[in-house]
Amino acid sequence: MVSDYRIQGATGDWEVVIGLEVHAQVVSNAKLFSGAATAFGAEPNTQVSLVDAAMPGMLPVPNRECIRQAVRTGMAIDAQINKWSRFDRKNYFYADLPQGYQISQLYHPLVGEGQITVLLDEKDEASAKTIGIERIHVEQDAGKLMHDQHPTMSYVDLNRSGVALMEIVSKPDMRSPAEAGAYLRKLRAILRYVGSCDGNMEEGSMRADVNVSVRKPGEEFGTRTETKNVNSVRFVMAVIEHEARRQVDLIEEGGQVAQETRLYDPDKNVTRTLRSKEDAHDYRYFPDPDLLPLELEDSFLEECRASLPELPDAKRKRFEALGITAYNASVLTAEVETARWFDSLLDAGAEPKQAANWVVAELFGALNRLGKSIEDSPVSATHAAELLGLVADGTISGSIAKTVFEKMIESGDGASAIVEREGLKQTSDTGAIDAEIDKILAANADKVAEYKGGKQQLFGFFVGQTMKAMQGKANPGVVNERLRAKLD
Amino acid sequence: MGELNIKTIAQLRDGFRAGEFSAREIAEEFNAAVEAGRALNVYTVETPENALAAADAADQARQSSDLKPLSGIPLGIKDLFATEGVDSTSGSNILKGFKPPYESTVSGKLKAAGAGMLGKLNMDEFAMGSSNETSAYGPVISPWKRNDGSNAALTPGGSSGGSSAAVAAGMAPGVTGTDTGGSIRQPAAFTGITGIKPTYGRCSRWGIVAFASSLDQAGPMARDVRDCAILLENMCGFDPKDATSLDLPVPQWEAGLSSDLKGKKVGIPVEYRIDGVPEEIDALWDKGVEWLRDAGAEPVKISLPHTKYALPTYYIIAPAEASSNLARYDGVRYGLRESPEGGNLDAMYAATRSAGFGAEVKRRIMIGTYVLSAGFYDAYFTKAQKVRTLIKRDFAQAFGECDFILTPTAPSAAFGLNEKMSDPLAMYLNDVFAVPASLAGLPAMSVPGGLDSQGLPLGLHLIGRELDEQGILNAALAIEERAGFTHRAEKWW
Incomplete structure (x- = not known):
């Protein structure tokens, strides 16, 4: 250039x-x-x-x-x-x-x-x-x-x-x-x-x-x-x-x-x-x-040649090939410690794209706040992979994951243990979700009417209300599906 | 008993082992000779207690049958060698009082082999000189006198002048020398003793103050060829602390001594017949050829065509390296410091080095600085490096036709003090026969051949193939046996 x-x-x-x-x-x-x-x-x-x-x-x-x-x-x-x-x-x-x-x-x-x-x-x-x-x-x-x-x-x-x-x-x-x-x-x-x-x-x-x-x-x-x-x-x-x-x-x-x-x-x-x-x-x-x-x-x-590690450019390209965005790949490979930490996260089974987003948004944010480098991260790559796994398999929602992460930082405990202890598991129980949805739709008859009149963006409002009522533990997919069934 | 100080190392070793005398008796006799010979200005430091301590250890070792190769033998050590806790000043004011906290590899090996140390030997300042007159301690006086009754004080040669005089005057049975461009061989020739410079890299340079790193080699000086072989075996060997040290086993040179030269060819280089060399030196050379022929060797004429460029080449390369090697004597960390009132760092450098170095050292630093300077580098230094390669090639080709080379050691016998100090070029000419082997890194030695008409010793010079110290030791032995050189300087001191 x-x-x-x-x-x-x-x-x-x-x-x-x-x-x-x-x-x-x-x-x-x-x-x-x-x-x-x-x-x-x-x-x-x-x-x-x-x-x-x-x-x-x-x-x-x-x-x-x-x-x-x-x-x-x-x-x-x-x-x-x-x-x-x-x-x-x-x-x-x-x-x-x-x-x-x-x-x-x-x-x-x-x-x-x-x-x-x-x-x-x-x-x-x-x-x-x-x-x-x-x-x-x-x-x-x-x-x-x-x-x-x-x-x-x-x-x-x-x-x-x-x-x-x-x-x-x-x-x-x-x-x-x-x-x-x-x-x-x-x-x-x-x-x-x-x-x-x-x-x-x-x-x-x-x-x-x-x-x-x-x-x-x-x-x-x-x-x-x-x-x-x-x-x-x-x-x-x-x-x-x-x-x-x-x-x-x-x-x-x-x-x-x-x-x-x-x-x-x-x-x-x-x-x-x-x-x-x-x-x-x-x-x-x-x-x-x-x-x-x-x-x-x-x-x-x-x-000498055999002892060379994977270098930044090669690593960046490998990360991109895993579906990680160019920006994230660049950020994750800029410092050798970050790249090493991220590689152990992948080794522990985390899904690359989700893991990259989480490291760049959540982990870096937390480390910044704590004034710590990634080598001193209070959450290990293994624990982080466990957390991301719980999100991926639907055990907890993304928003609950943030809460769990905070608690992981405070306690140093693993994600599963915290989810178990605090009862933060996500529910896909349609009975419980339906019950809350019904209450919300009843309490907001005016908004239901507006929605049906064409104000599609209100759908998000109903999702939010339902999640709030379920204390964040409802499976967002199920909530979406049930809301559509009742509104559309 | 008595006259122990004129025995050879082999005689002292064997007599001591046979119980004819004790190591303490040897040490005491040499200590006394050192003290009695102070007029010769041979030693800059005397260490009789060191010689005695080693002797007592040797006497004990004999009791317990735990003898080392040099048990019972006291030696003189050239001042260029760092000796732990003992002044090591390289004959220079800039290092006056310098006591290193370490021991050079070579002197350390000799001591580990059981040898004691009689003291440190005077030398030309930083080994720069051919007459020992550049020493900050003043010149060494040769024990030899001309037979014309003139009583003129003569040089013992240089730079290992204290070393040669010590052996010649019975103030040490053997000594260390160093040879950059003849500093072992020329003084050996001037004083009627034997000295060898081994192949470059045989002796570790670690702890020897550097003059010209690519040329400097330590070697022994002693009464005869066998003694040189004995000492050399105990000086050589690989040293991981010197990157130019040769990682090779040390041959058993003494055991390998043989004056039977059947099947060997001795090369006589035509270029070494030069104008201005006294006839008696050429005559001795011819005699040497005959002695070697008598021992079975076949003389062949060889050519070393670049010989005439060797001296100028040497006087570019050696000062160039010296100018850099001597930069460390700056008054900052050790040795002399002169700080002019109100002066800055540059003023301290100038004052320290002006006061600390003698005229010859300054001259060579100036020459070396000049030939390395931008604009002159290619014309001098690069050219000299190329000629050096040609000189090496000359020898390689010559050794296709012969096994070793015979020449005179020096173009004259010992000269009088002050005779050549005002004419550096005349002084440098002393090393005209010695320098080519130095540039090529080859083993070379001087062995006494006879006396000139003034009664002064003349040496014959043998140059060998790389690593073939045995070849020249054997040829020197053949000469030694036939020359029958038993002359000694008459004691006047």
């Missing part, structure tokens, strides 16, 4: 061109080249090995699990996996970089070209757009400087030093903040399905460098700026909007966009120059002589 997002300038409409470099922290118990742990939030400098602190004579040894996770991620975006790749050193001095270089992959990345398809409108397959991925390479994270510990000195925390990152580089294929947002959300979902990154942007385990340029539609790419380390989808979209506007204004005022690195200030919602091209480091990349090239065997690749 072609984006019609435009920046209105004095000289006409401008198109924005966006590429994202996403740094995703690899889920692994140990760092990329050392055995040190990687838990978030530990006391400073408690997860640092001799290698991470770059002590003299220490050597990196690649962690197989980190490589495996990156390969699986590459497979999940349908990318070329390079059986031969190599690590390079990116040299620069900074206090959070103990080795004086970052081990990364410039020349021969682990993962080559792939793609991700995003839906710009969840209800509409026709809104699909494919965003190209240039590459995924694996690299070390740096440590962290702490400037608030001492009036005149900075402290260094090396817990993050050496943690494995995947740098996922998109092609400049996005044309609006919405597309970039959809891409990031989809990428995050895939990473979380695969289990290679927890996607937690607040904790910094996923962050994006945002490349933005503007051009008149159809013209060559303009000069791009790169805004570093943006840590939420919302901020990424804000950066694009702000940066595109800034560039358009600059060009239209006769200026030129400088190729530079910028920083985003979320408090003021502006970007500002971090360093210009002239100040850019010469990183002196060269192959790391401490490491041999990485050569992947077929058996390893097969194992």
